Amino acid sequence: MPWIQAHLTVDKTRVALIELLFETLGAQAVALGDAADEPMLEPGPGELPLWQATRVSGLFPGSTDTDALRSALNQALGVDASQSLRLEHLKDRDWERAWLDQFHPMCFGRRLWIRPTGHQIAQREAVVVDLDPGLAFGTGTHPTTALCLGWLDGCEVRGLQIIDFGCGSGVLGIAALKLGAAHVIAVDHDPQALMATRDNAMRNGVSERIQVLNSADLTGQTADVVLANILANVLVELAPRILDLLRPGGHLALSGVLKPQADAVIRAFADAIDFAPMETQQDWVLLHGRRR
Numbered sequence: 001m002p003w004i005q006a007h008l009t010v011d012k013t014r015v016a017l018i019e020l021l022f023e024t025l026g027a028q029a030v031a032l033g034d035a036a037d038e039p040m041l042e043p044g045p046g047e048l049p050l051w052q053a054t055r056v057s058g059l060f061p062g063s064t065d066t067d068a069l070r071s072a073l074n075q076a077l078g079v080d081a082s083q084s085l086r087l088e089h090l091k092d093r094d095w096e097r098a099w100l101d102q103f104h105p106m107c108f109g110r111r112l113w114i115r116p117t118g119h120q121i122a123q124r125e126a127v128v129v130d131l132d133p134g135l136a137f138g139t140g141t142h143p144t145t146a147l148c149l150g151w152l153d154g155c156e157v158r159g160l161q162i163i164d165f166g167c168g169s170g171v172l173g174i175a176a177l178k179l180g181a182a183h184v185i186a187v188d189h190d191p192q193a194l195m196a197t198r199d200n201a202m203r204n205g206v207s208e209r210i211q212v213l214n215s216a217d218l219t220g221q222t223a224d225v226v227l228a229n230i231l232a233n234v235l236v237e238l239a240p241r242i243l244d245l246l247r248p249g250g251h252l253a254l255s256g257v258l259k260p261q262a263d264a265v266i267r268a269f270a271d272a273i274d275f276a277p278m279e280t281q282q283d284w285v286l287l288h289g290r291r292r
Helices: 012-024 066-077 094-100 143-154 171-178 191-203 232-237 239-244 259-269
Strands: 003-011 029-034 053-061 085-090 106-108 112-115 127-130 161-165 183-188 210-214 223-229 246-258 273-275 279-281 284-291
Touching: 003 012, 003 066, 012 029, 012 053, 012 066, 066 085, 106 143, 112 143, 112 171, 127 171, 143 171, 143 223, 143 246, 143 279, 143 284, 161 171, 171 183, 171 191, 171 210, 171 223, 183 191, 191 210, 232 239, 232 246, 232 259, 239 246, 239 259, 246 259, 259 273, 259 284
Parallel strands: 112 127, 161 183, 161 223, 183 210, 223 246
Antiparallel strands: 003 053, 003 085, 029 053, 106 112, 246 284, 273 284, 279 284
């Protein structure tokens, strides 16, 4: 299957907007890179600093309407993006080699690592999830995923039942299992996400403790912890359904939310959830709390 890789260089203040726009327009993965050879010190664990001029790269199916993509970018930015938008056509699975070169081990919280193929982790007490970029979101590079992984590392999930609602690559559920969770139900409506989650669970040796379901087949299940890393408008729309999954006293973590959207998401869940102070990374937030 052919692919189109779209590269757009923007000021770092607009990175979150372009990431969200690429995802909404059908990007199967999004990566960030330095567009101006700007020196940057080694970031601390879990930190994902941005360059002043950041290259946002989105991987789209080859059938993508590039004129529509260009038009949507122009409208979002209020300027003609044509001069800085570069489209690259990739044959069949050439995208895999192109994207693997951009990924390196990343630490979230104190000990949780995402490790791409060919890398080693020296930390003795490291909890390692083996994961490569693929056709579903969630390799840890996006701030929303990073926020969720850092939160998981700081939680005591040992022995708990987890639901990962909108599982993408399965990274959050697999990380929870590696941290000691008893069982995970990973849910998504996208067949590619379900396939990626099963493959990644097998690669990490946790297949026997994870149940992968299409969202249409999720009926009656509840959990001690519910993770939902999806877009804010979807969180608001599905709030009653998500709350039905969470047991009394259980913990809820919501991400995929930009700072200006946080209040609307909180209101949608406030009747049942006591929220802790939000955590932020770049323009994104993680909302977490406990069910009364």
